[in-house]
Amino acid sequence: xxxxxFILADSELEIxxxxxxxxxxxxxxxxxxxxxxxxILLDASHHHPAFRRLGGSDRRGRPDITHFFLMLCLDSDLxxxxxxxxxxxxxxxxxxxxxxxxxxxxxxxxxIGLIETLYEKEVVPSAENALLELRHGVSLxxxxxxxxxxxxxxxxxxxxxxxxxxxxxxxxxxxxxxVIIGGxxxxxxxxxxxxxxxxxxHCSLGDRMMKVWTVTSKTLCSIEMSENQAVEAVTKKAKAPxxxxxxxxxxxx
Amino acid sequence: xxxxxFILADSELEIxxxxxxxxxxxxxxxxxxxxxxxxILLDASHHHPAFRRLGGSDRRGRPDITHFFLMLCLDSDLxxxxxxxxxxxxxxxxxxxxxxxxxxxxxxxxxIGLIETLYEKEVVPSAENALLELRHGVSLxxxxxxxxxxxxxxxxxxxxxxxxxxxxxxxxxxxxxxVIIGGxxxxxxxxxxxxxxxxxxHCSLGDRMMKVWTVTSKTLCSIEMSENQAVEAVTKKAKAPxxxxxxxxxxxx
Numbered sequence: 463x464x465x466x467x468f469i470l471a472d473s474e475l476e477i478x479x480x481x482x483x484x485x486x487x488x489x490x491x492x493x494x495x496x497x498x499x500x501x502i503l504l505d506a507s508h509h510h511p512a513f514r515r516l517g518g519s520d521r522r523g524r525p526d527i528t529h530f531f532l533m534l535c536l537d538s539d540l541x542x543x544x545x546x547x548x549x550x551x552x553x554x555x556x557x558x559x560x561x562x563x564x565x566x567x568x569x570x571x572x573x574i575g576l577i578e579t580l581y582e583k584e585v586v587p588s589a590e591n592a593l594l595e596l597r598h599g600v601s602l603x604x605x606x607x608x609x610x611x612x613x614x615x616x617x618x619x620x621x622x623x624x625x626x627x628x629x630x631x632x633x634x635x636x637x638x639x640x641v642i643i644g645g646x647x648x649x650x651x652x653x654x655x656x657x658x659x660x661x662x663x664h665c666s667l668g669d670r671m672m673k674v675w676t677v678t679s680k681t682l683c684s685i686e687m688s689e690n691q692a693v694e695a696v697t698k699k700a701k702a703p704x705x706x707x708x709x710x711x712x713x714x715x
Numbered sequence: 716x717x718x719x720x721f722i723l724a725d726s727e728l729e730i731x732x733x734x735x736x737x738x739x740x741x742x743x744x745x746x747x748x749x750x751x752x753x754x755i756l757l758d759a760s761h762h763h764p765a766f767r768r769l770g771g772s773d774r775r776g777r778p779d780i781t782h783f784f785l786m787l788c789l790d791s792d793l794x795x796x797x798x799x800x801x802x803x804x805x806x807x808x809x810x811x812x813x814x815x816x817x818x819x820x821x822x823x824x825x826x827i828g829l830i831e832t833l834y835e836k837e838v839v840p841s842a843e844n845a846l847l848e849l850r851h852g853v854s855l856x857x858x859x860x861x862x863x864x865x866x867x868x869x870x871x872x873x874x875x876x877x878x879x880x881x882x883x884x885x886x887x888x889x890x891x892x893x894v895i896i897g898g899x900x901x902x903x904x905x906x907x908x909x910x911x912x913x914x915x916x917h918c919s920l921g922d923r924m925m926k927v928w929t930v931t932s933k934t935l936c937s938i939e940m941s942e943n944q945a946v947e948a949v950t951k952k953a954k955a956p957x958x959x960x961x962x963x964x965x966x967x968x
Binding site for chain 1: 937
């Protein structure tokens with residue numbers, strides 16, 4: 463059975479960077495939440511006034527994207543069947559490995575709290591029961607290499623246009639397939655995709671820039687449909703017809 | 716062109732009910748947010764300690780489900796093409812009509828604030844530019860009747876099993892298709908589905924109870940795929956073959 467590895471790459475998930483930890487909006491938000499500013503996730507929705515001091519400020523601080531992505535992945539058929547492993551790779555080369563048994567809070571503030579705890583403890587809920595595990599300094603290249611992928615697909619609005627990722631996958635023979643989705647709302651991958659091995663296949667779902675949750679949803683659906691078709695094809699071959707069919711007209715006599 | 720109407724039915728979205736407005740967890744949460752308890756949405760994540768006093772307490776207070784549902788619908792191909800209108804129907808027969816131009820906040824607390832404003836003003840941002848509009852006392856039955864649907868599909872875990880809603884839709888001839896998805900995490904529809912006209916077609920996506928976002932995502936993907944196939948079929952018919960084909964063997968002579 464083919465195994466899938468989804469990576470949300472260069473996702474905009476990070477602890478508030480040092481250079482803005484003493485900005486007023488950050489301090490206010492930290493006080494309101496009863497946490498220290500260096501224990502809080504950057505969130506464009508709260509900390510935007512301080513963003514002028516950050517590079518790439520038009521895309522940073524979007525943990526909501528990671529939340530949506532994970533909620534979709536973890537309830538997918540693939541994940542329920544144990545055929546999907548999910549990783550979040552961030553702009554700072556942090557990697558979160560997500561156990562497929564994880565039941566994440568659907569409530570966003572609770573999700574934020576959980577990821578903040580993860581950044582403190584590096585594993586939650588505990589080392590014996592590691593549902594989320596954080597590693598620092600793992601580049602996208604190193605993560606893909608560690609997964610020993612047979613094939614790597616990169617979802618990319620500039621990639622080859624294809625209505626379904628399924629069409630591309632149906633031609634693939636790999637047993638270990640890595641699918642990379644960008645975890646940002648604007649711009650393109652920060653990581654150098656061209657360095658990935660094996661050489662990634664770029665694919666796109668259309669001309670418009672879609673939200674990450676749309677890309678995730680479409681990719682999951684495409685894969686699941688192509689997998690179902692494969693199963694049906696095998697089942698049809700294996701099964702004898704259950705009731706006698708009317709003899710077909712012979713075509714050529 | 717076929718038009719789709721998605722209704723999130725019996726969704727667990729409501730202002731905090733009177734009987735628990737003076738509970739401690741509600742008062743604390745209201746104070747922290749600087750709002751009156753009767754202006755706040757019920758949220759299981761904050762107000763659960765007071766739920767023992769509510770009926771149906773195991774499913775109430777889930778505005779996150781509505782948020783996910785709307786984020787997926789509004790960025791879908793169907794919506795971008797202007798072929799999808801979305802409605803949120805709640806357990807109390809409130810109906811929110813969502814203009815497809817609406818750009819909702821992806822940040823959950825901001826979404827909550829927006830819906831609370833909607834419950835105060837009944838239209839946001841303004842009557843001249845009504846992106847979200849709230850009506851009270853509209854049953855699911857009345858909403859479906861008002862949409863003058865040719866066909867009504869109800870997503871229902873006890874419905875007819877079908878891998879793709881597309882298979883069911885491909886046989887349909889209707890121009891105005893209503894798709895009903897339950898906006899709750901547990902149990903079944905509170906509204907009496909059997910009273911809907913035209914008689915609804917029940918369909919299911921599988922045996923397991925899926926999250927509402929998974930159901931939404933799968934339904935959207937199925938429809939979009941079946942629509943694409945229809946477009947491709949038409950295009951193929953219309954186009955002359957670009958290179959000369961080998962003459963087919965005649966079948967019967």
